[in-house]
Amino acid sequence: MKKYVLSIDQGTTSTRAMLFDHSGDVVGMKQRETKQSFPQPGWVEQDALEIETTVRELLVEVLAGAQASAEELAAIGITNQRETTIVWEKATGKPVYPAIIWQSKQSNGICERWAAEGLGDTIRARTGLVLDSYFSASKVRWILEHVDGALGQAERGELLMGTMETWLIWCLTGGKHVTDYSNASRTMMYNIHTLSWDEELLAAYGIPRSMLPEVRSSSEVYGEVELNGVRIPIAGAAGDQQAALFGQACFAPGDVKNTYGTGCFLLMNTGTRAVASKHGLLTTIAWGIGGRVEYALEGSVFVAGSAIQWLRDGLQLIERVSDTELLAAEVASTEGVYVVPAFVGLGAPYWDMNAKGAVFGLTQATTKAHLVRATLESLAYQTKDVVMAMQEDVGLLPGSLKVDGGASVNGLLMQFQADILDMTVERPAVMETTALGAAYLAGLATGFWEDQSHIARHRAVNGVYTPAMSDSRRAGLYGGWKESVRSTLGWRGVR
Numbered sequence: 001m002k003k004y005v006l007s008i009d010q011g012t013t014s015t016r017a018m019l020f021d022h023s024g025d026v027v028g029m030k031q032r033e034t035k036q037s038f039p040q041p042g043w044v045e046q047d048a049l050e051i052e053t054t055v056r057e058l059l060v061e062v063l064a065g066a067q068a069s070a071e072e073l074a075a076i077g078i079t080n081q082r083e084t085t086i087v088w089e090k091a092t093g094k095p096v097y098p099a100i101i102w103q104s105k106q107s108n109g110i111c112e113r114w115a116a117e118g119l120g121d122t123i124r125a126r127t128g129l130v131l132d133s134y135f136s137a138s139k140v141r142w143i144l145e146h147v148d149g150a151l152g153q154a155e156r157g158e159l160l161m162g163t164m165e166t167w168l169i170w171c172l173t174g175g176k177h178v179t180d181y182s183n184a185s186r187t188m189m190y191n192i193h194t195l196s197w198d199e200e201l202l203a204a205y206g207i208p209r210s211m212l213p214e215v216r217s218s219s220e221v222y223g224e225v226e227l228n229g230v231r232i233p234i235a236g237a238a239g240d241q242q243a244a245l246f247g248q249a250c251f252a253p254g255d256v257k258n259t260y261g262t263g264c265f266l267l268m269n270t271g272t273r274a275v276a277s278k279h280g281l282l283t284t285i286a287w288g289i290g291g292r293v294e295y296a297l298e299g300s301v302f303v304a305g306s307a308i309q310w311l312r313d314g315l316q317l318i319e320r321v322s323d324t325e326l327l328a329a330e331v332a333s334t335e336g337v338y339v340v341p342a343f344v345g346l347g348a349p350y351w352d353m354n355a356k357g358a359v360f361g362l363t364q365a366t367t368k369a370h371l372v373r374a375t376l377e378s379l380a381y382q383t384k385d386v387v388m389a390m391q392e393d394v395g396l397l398p399g400s401l402k403v404d405g406g407a408s409v410n411g412l413l414m415q416f417q418a419d420i421l422d423m424t425v426e427r428p429a430v431m432e433t434t435a436l437g438a439a440y441l442a443g444l445a446t447g448f449w450e451d452q453s454h455i456a457r458h459r460a461v462n463g464v465y466t467p468a469m470s471d472s473r474r475a476g477l478y479g480g481w482k483e484s485v486r487s488t489l490g491w492r493g494v495r
Contacts, residue, residue, distance in 0.1 A: 002074035005443040006062065006232075007435040008055055010034075010164050011240065012081045012101060015051060017058035018435040019066050022448070024458060026432060028066030030058045037098065042105035045098040048086045051164070052171045059227055070230035075221075077236030077442030079243035079434050080164035082186045085139040087150070087161045087211070093171070096147050096159065100139040107138035110145075114138070119204055126191045126198050128274065128283030135188035136163060140207050157210040163187065165237045166213045173223030173234060180218040181288035182242040190215070192274055192285055195293060218242075218287040219441040236441030240434045241265045242286050245296060247437030248402040248428060249456040256390065256398040257433075258383055260405035263347070264301035266386045269294060270394060279389035280349040289444070289452075297393060299348035299386035303357075304379045305407055307341035311375055317368045325412045328373035336361040338484040339374040346485070349389040356491040360484045379407060380417040381481040387421060400424040404433045411463070419469035420478060427463035 004027065009016040011034065019028035032054050037045045063070060083102035088095040100106065111133045114120075120131045129135055140161050144151045153159045162170065163186070166179045184190040184197075189207065191198040197212050216222060218238050224231040238246060241259065245267045248257040253271035258264055267286070274283050274295045286296040308324055311317045318324060342355040359371070383401075391397045401423055407413060408427050418425040430436055443449040 001072065002448060003072040004068055005074050005439040005448055006059065006076045007439040007442070008058075008076065008078045008168065009240070009435040009438065010051065010055065010078065010080045010168065012084075012103070015054050015058060016435065017055070017062040018432060018439070019062055019068060020436060020439045024430055024436060024440075024455070026430065028062045028068065030062040030065055032058060036101065040106070044101040044104040046084070046101060048088070048095045048099045048167055051099070052168065055168055055172070059225075063228070070228040070232060073227070073230070073232050074448040075233050075235040075442035075446040076225065077438035077440075078165045078168055078234065079238055079240050079438035080168070080183070082163065082183065082239035082241065083134055083136050084164050085136045085161060086164070086167045087140060087143045087159055088167070089153070090158055090160050096150050096153075097143045099164070099167075100142070102134055104139070105133055107133045107142040110138040110141050114204070117204070119201075123188060123201065126193065126201065127188050128185065128192050128276075129188050130282070131188070135186060137188040137201075137205050137207065140211070141205055144206070154208045154211055157208070159211055160213070161211045162213050169222050169234055169237065172225040176223035177213045178216045178222050179213040180216055180237040181285045181293055182218055182238045184215045185285035186239055192283065192295070217289055219289045219445040221445060233446060234442070235445035236438050236443070238287055238438060238441055241267055241298065242284070242296065243435075243437030243441070244404060244433045245269065245286055245437065246440055247433035247435070248404065249452075249459045250402060251452050251456060254394070254396050254398050255402070256387065257402040257404065260304050260379065260403065260407035262304065262306045264304040264379065264383060264386075266299045266301070266383065266390070267296045268390045268394065268398065269296055271295070275393055277389070277393045279392055280351045281386070281389055281393060287441070289441075297390050299389060301379075301382040301386065302344050302347045303341040304382070305405070306343070307339070307375050307378060308407065310341070310343070311372055315371075317372060321406075324372050324376055325410045327369050328376055328412050330369040331367070331373055334361070334370050334374040334377060335363070335365065336480070337366055337370045337374040338481055339371065339378045340484050340488045341375065341378050342488050346488070348386050350385075350485065350489065352489050354490050355488045358484070358488050360487065376410065376413045377416055379413060380420050381478070383417060384420050384478065398423065400426055402426050402428070404428060404431055411465075414463065414465045415468075418465040418467045420474060422467045422469075422471075422474060424467070425465040426461045429460035429462040
């Protein structure tokens with residue numbers, strides 16, 4: 001009898017294997033740190049072979065830890081750090097260069113070259129993305145230009161590329177070269193409207209089509225991996241933020257989830273309509289299931305949890321991140337203090353790389369409790385900025401915000417989020433929504449779960465926050481935030 005689905009969550013800083021039962025509860029987890037290297041300032045790389053070895057070991061360890069057998073596994077799903085890129089030899093499986101991580105900036109010059117060639121508007125129209133080294137295309141081209149012989153090998157059809165789920169599927173299945181719609185849509189090479197690799201963009205980039213994987217549904221059997229002598233289907237794949245959207249059961253147009261991590265990632269399901277944003281959001285594919293492709297709008301907040309870390313490590317106002325809730329609760333409000341944590345510029349909907357962080361409204365009565373509370377509230381204000389942009393793009397306001405990630409356990413923050421949005425905020429009982437989303441996709445493909453409505457019915461929450469703030473106070477507070485943000489834009493202080 002099949003009792004479990006196993007999820008591989010391959011992230012930027014850690015790799016996890018998680019076991020879920022039919023109720024969607026976690027029954028086992030093993031985790032290993034993912035090592036990073038920084039060969040030059042701004043470059044971030046990882047060893048793809050080491051990650052493969054880690055995944056194989058974790059598959060065995062999570063079963064042993066849960067005292068489960070491979071025969072009890074219905075399927076394996078994979079979710080991954082998006083945009084991270086690997087290029088390897090088709091014949092040997094050997095990477096020609098370390099994995100270039102999504103954060104890495106070594107291909108900035110290539111993006112500047114493509115911008116000068118006028119590719120930006122075409123990229124935006126066809127891929128839903130902005131021209132940026134964040135995405136995979138420039139990373140592939142960088143490898144072809146900087147690894148001896150790589151361009152010739154690629155032109156002869158001897159090299160393959162993939163994002164992390166493609167690499168892992170290829171390794172685990174013995175050579176299946178596939179990706180899913182969600183990850184393909186993050187490469188800056190995939191036309192999200194024709195649902196095909198864009199031949200004109202590939203020609204402009206100088207990337208041979210033969211390198212690219214076959215694009216498949218997010219929920220189907222891609223191949224099998226042998227685990228403890230048993231063949232287990234790998235049957236689901238999605239990029240981490242899309243997997244979290246699925247894990248939160250955001251299946252209807254207008255459903256929104258926000259992941260509070262180092263930054264914030266807000267995704268809104270827009271159904272079968274690819275909405276072109278006029279407010280600095282990305283248009284991306286959420287998933288493809290059963291012949292139906294659905295889209296999402298995505299807004300990124302650069303600084304969220306890292307602002308709380310700044311309180312701890314930079315200002316040393318707190319000893320532990322968990323101290324923020326109690327300390328902030330010592331005051332009824334910030335007394336007009338605003339923190340704009342534009343430490344690396346501002347993301348959506350402002351997109352100002354020159355913005356600088358600032359604190360406004362200080363008086364002699366300001367205490368560290370006010371500063372901590374204002375920093376927490378900055379996460380909620382930035383989230384509201386993106387939700388408002390989504391509303392203007394789509395023409396509808398979500399009925400609730402589904403939340404996950406580390407800061408979502410902070411009850412004071414979640415209540416303020418509900419208040420400033422004038423919207424119910426829901427926190428799930430199972431916080432591992434990224435891994436759960438990948439498990440759901442794999443389980444749907446193999447019949448472990450009946451359908452998406454079955455998943456939605458069984459979604460449980462352990463925190464619901466309803467707005468309790470007056471309209472006038474909400475408008476006043478948000479107006480103060482917007483005024484504070486305007487003061488940080490385009491900052492040109494003395495260096």
